Amino acid sequence: MSAQGAAPGDALRHHGDAEVRGAGSGLTDLAVNVRTGTPPAWLRKRLAASLTTLAAYPDGTAARRAVAGRHGLRADQVLLTAGAAEAFVLLARAVPARRPVVVHPQFTEPEAALRDAGHQVERVLLRPEAGFRLETDAVPxxxxxxxxxxxxxxxxxxxxxxxxxxxxxxxxxxxVDEAFVDAVPGERESLVPLLGQLPGRTVVLRSLTKTWGLAGLRVGYVLSDPETVRALAHQQPLWPVSAPALVAAQACSTPEALAEAQQAARQFAADRGYLREQLSQLRASGVREATPQPEGPFLLVEHPRAAALRERLRELGFAVRRGDTFPGLGQKWFRMAVRDRETTDRFMAALHKALEILETPQTPQTPQTPETPDVTGER
Structure with missing residues (x-):
């Protein structure tokens, strides 16, 4: 693990949706970590009903109270945002920092937002040989x-x-970016229960994008102390979260929605276990999981020729997320979303085929020589 500075580069702005954009309907998307089959029908119905209210300016009071109640906090500890990504921009603008550090590999938008705001960002790179586990003494x-x-x-x-x-x-x-913690059964290891109990300032970010399939709606929120919430809100424009997004925040905070999210988390865990079992059979071919005990709805996978493997998989109808745009990784990594067993079976068949293609020696083409005319007229 090491701390270092680095130039931002365009790679920080590369995201999984770029792997499937314009790819057509025939490409199975394993590059974006949004739960399939979402938004659910009941949520689509609530969103559709909200369209009758669009003539009024959005009021986030009820949604903020619902989110606060869902986490056992006060309403003044909640800031609703246009997706968790907006929160990174607000933090970069509102929080003074002489020495900001981002722990990588991780979602790249926090660093990009800090750099855009004029900060000189340092990186702490977690080591693959340590399973990318956090070692707190590496942080300056x-x-x-x-x-x-x-x-x-x-x-x-x-x-x-x-x-x-x-x-x-x-x-x-x-x-702490907890955009995927609702995909963990019981939301284990969340820092929310410790808000207000730790020294300094603690900020937890959440997103409704992944579990509920609302990437296009842009809705997330910040949980922190009231002073921090006010400072971040001061950086927002008027009415930053749309009326449908507020409805989604309120709807996804109900006990029924939380129960559905937990069932989805348990299903992710089961489907991830099945995917890991299948991948483990390919270790002899150089395929290796990066994390000894993964807990998210996605896996980081290593292969010596991952870039070429991604291209072969794409030709066979599957999109996975390149890993080399994440600081601390390189071209031998790719990320894939956890899907249902039927999709995993289809993917594994394609992966076997892609590996066979890569492992098959290419026969050099023999240069064609011009045919010598037969002066005798015979062949």
């Missing part, structure tokens, strides 16, 4: 802003809440 003691994902995209590592709490200290803002 004087870092006054630290960003980490949990479970982390793309490694699928779920860091212990005690380890994350160990990063909190006076004078530091600790930001």
């Amino acid at each position: 003691p004087d870092a006054d802003l630290v960003v980490v994902g949990n479970p982390t995209n793309p490694t699928s590592v779920l860091h212990p809440a005690t380890a994350l709490a160990g990063l909190a200290r006076a004078g530091r803002t600790l930001v």
Whole structure:
């Protein structure tokens, strides 16, 4: 694990949707980590009904109270945002930082937002040989802003809440991106129960994109102390979250919705176990999982020729997410979403075929020589 600075590059703005954009309907999407079959019918119905209210300016009071109640917090500890991605921009603008640090590999938007706001960002790179586990002593003691994902995209590592709490200290803002924690049964290792109990400032980010299939609606929220919430809200434009997005935030905070999310999390765990079992049979072909105990709805996979393997898979109808745009990874990595067993079976058949193609020696083409005319007229 090491701390270092690096130039941002366009790679920070590359996301999984780029792997399938314009690809046509025949490509099975394993590049984007949104639960399939979403939004559910009941949520689509609620969203459709909200369209009758579009003449009025959106009021987030009810949605903010619903989210606060869902987490056992006060309404003034909640800020609704246009997706968790907006929260990274707000933090970069509102939170003063002399030495901001982002723990990588992880979602790249936090670093991109900080750099866009003029910050000089340092990186702490988690080591693949250690299973990308967090080692808190690698974070510089004087870092006054630290960003980490949990479970982390793309490694699928779920860091212990005690380890994350160990990063909190006076004078530091600790930001934990929990966009995927609702895909973990019981939301284990969430830092939300510790809000208000840790030194310094703690900020937890959540998203409704992944479990509920609302990437196009843009809805997420910040959980923190009231002072931080006010500072971030001051950076937002008027009416930053649309009326349908507010309806979604309220609807997805009900006990019934939370029960459905937990059932989906348990299904993810079962489907992930099946996918891991299938992948384990390909170790002799160089396919290796990156994380000893993945907990997210996606897996990080290593192969010496991952870039070529991705292209072969694409030709066979499957899109996976390239790994080399994540700081700390390279071209031998790719990320894939966990899907149902039928999709996994189809993917594994394609993966076997792609590996066979890569492992088949290419026969050199013999140069064609011009035929010598037969002066005798015979052949």
